[in-house]
Every structure is written in C-alpha cells, then in structure tokens.
C-alpha cells in the first residue's frame with residue numbers, strides 16, 4: 001500500500017498543535033515578538049514533544065509557543081490555511097480541525113473574530129486544493145465556564161457551513177462530564193454535533209458519561225473503554241466512533257507502546273475506529289505516518305484500511321454531498 005497516495009481522512013487534529021515551525025518564526029517577526037531562538041531546529045525542538053513524555057504537562061507545554069503567535073486574525077487565518085494545505089498535500093481528502101477559541105484572546109480578539117478567521121483560512125485552502133473540512137470548537141475543561149455559551153453562539157453562524165461540533169478538551173478528571181451537561185445540551189439545541197475527549201488519561205467511565213450524559217456521537221481517543229465493560233458495550237452498541245491518535249497516545253503514555261494499542265482489537269471486535277493525527281507538529285506526524293504505523297504494526301490489509309476509511313466518512317460531521325464525494329475515493 002502506498003501510504004502517501006492512499007486517500008485519508010483526519011477527524012481529530014488540533015490547530016495549535018499543527019503549526020509549521022517556520023511560520024512561528026515568520027509570525028513572531030511580523031508581530032515584533034521575541035522568540036527563545038531564531039533557529040528553525042531549536043524552534044522545532046520546543047514544539048515537538050518527546051516520543052514518550054514524562055507526563056501530560058510536558059506534552060501540553062509544547063502548545064505555548066504556537067499560541068503566543070496565534071493572537072491576531074491574520075495569524076489564525078494563515079495557520080488554518082497552512083494546516084489544510086499540509087494535509088491536502090499528503091492526500092487527506094477531509095479534515096476536521098479543532099481549537100479552543102478561549103486560547104486566542106490574549107490581545108482582545110472576540111470569539112466571532114477568532115472563529116471567522118479559522119473558517120476563512122480553511123475556505124481558502126478548500127478553493128485551492130482537493131480537500132474539504134470543518135471546524136470543531138473545543139471548550140477547555142479547566143477554564144471558567146461563564147464564556148462557554150458565548151463561544152457556542154459565536155460559532156453558530158457557521159453551523160454546518162464551516163463549524164460542526166462541540167468538544168471538551170484539556171486535562172481529563174474523573175466525572176468531568178457532570179459539570180458540562182447544560183453546555184452540551186445548549187450546543188445540541190443550537191445544532192452542534194458532539195465529540196468529547198474521554199478515556200485518554202481518564203477512565204472508561206468518562207467515556208460512558210460523555211455518551212450518556214453529553215450526547216457524544218464520537219469520542220476523542222476512548223482507549224480506556226478497554227477493561228470497562230459498560231463503556232465498551234455502550235460504545236459498541238451505539239456505534240460511537242473512536243478517534244484514535246496512535247503516536248499521540250504513545251507520547252502521552254495513554255498506552256505503553258504502539259504494539260499495546262487496542263485499536264486492532266477494537267476494530268476486530270466491531271468497535272468503530274478512525275485513525276487521526278491529534279497534533280501534526282507536537283506529535284511530529286502526518287496522516288501518512290499514522291496510517292503507515294497502524295497498517296504495519298497490526299498487519300492490516302488494504303481492505304481493512306478502507307473499512308476504517310469508510311467508518312471515518314460515515315462518522316464525520318461532513319454534509320451528505322461531501323460524504324458521497326469522499327466515498328468515491330474508496331474502491
């Protein structure tokens with residue numbers, strides 16, 4: 001299988017974790033910001049997390065530098081364009097990018113300006129390349145909750161036309177879902193779809209809660225349904241698709257090694273999975289690499305790869321027309 005040429009779909013990709021190191025240098029110069037170094041390799045070192053991080057905080061520290069330059073509309077639009085461009089150039093046909101609008105207000109941008117800029121950059125890439133996309137708005141679990149509905153309102157004007165879903169991201173504490181029920185309900189009433197980071201650092205119970213309390217249709221990671229029978233059965237029986245991010249899961253120690261990843265066992269047992277990057281820069285990866293890793297580690301046949309591709313299409317938050325287009329790439 002030619003991993004580069006094969007059509008790919010990425011449903012779990014963070015904007016601030018996927019910035020080109022060169023762009024950081026150029027934007028810092030434009031914005032008059034001083035960087036710890038002007039050397040591209042040193043900047044890259046500061047952005048890429050080690051292959052196995054001592055802890056999640058070490059991984060999350062890699063987002064500070066990109067976020068420092070992502071505080072203007074021009075910068076957000078440019079970085080959005082570039083993430084879609086990079087993906088399109090490796091034959092990613094559909095990409096859902098997520099980001100936390102709360103992280104881009106250091107210079108006073110409104111949620112509306114932040115979301116508009118991200119969508120604008122994506123549109124520019126869609127015009128130039130054979131790629132389609134949508135944005136997912138990630139709410140940071142550790143931030144104050146008083147602005148959540150404002151973010152949902154600000155994204156609503158793009159709903160099903162650039163913005164499609166509501167997500168909860170950041171540190172995963174036990175039982176976190178209970179605090180977010182009214183916000184997820186508000187998002188659903190407005191027309192948002194729901195995907196939630198759960199079962200990555202936390203337990204299978206969080207996955208169960210995300211589906212049963214928050215209405216999640218997909219789960220970011222979900223690894224820890226393994227060993228939690230109730231969560232496992234719920235995900236399987238309700239056809240909840242897991243957004244698997246193999247390299248990232250090894251880096252953050254969600255699994256000890258790729259060979260220990262339950263992705264193949266899930267797939268064999270009929271649990272729906274997709275293959276995703278999580279963070280193109282922080283995890284130093286591409287969709288080509290992620291597909292290669294999974295296919296080679298678990299000896300998947302091309303047919304099995306395309307089964308996963310089709311699951312990604314069906315459980316994407318794309319329009320029916322885009323889904324039909326994406327299915328046309330599968331044999």
Ligand SMILES: [Zn+2]
Nearest residue numbers: 014197220278
């Ligand atoms: Zn993620």
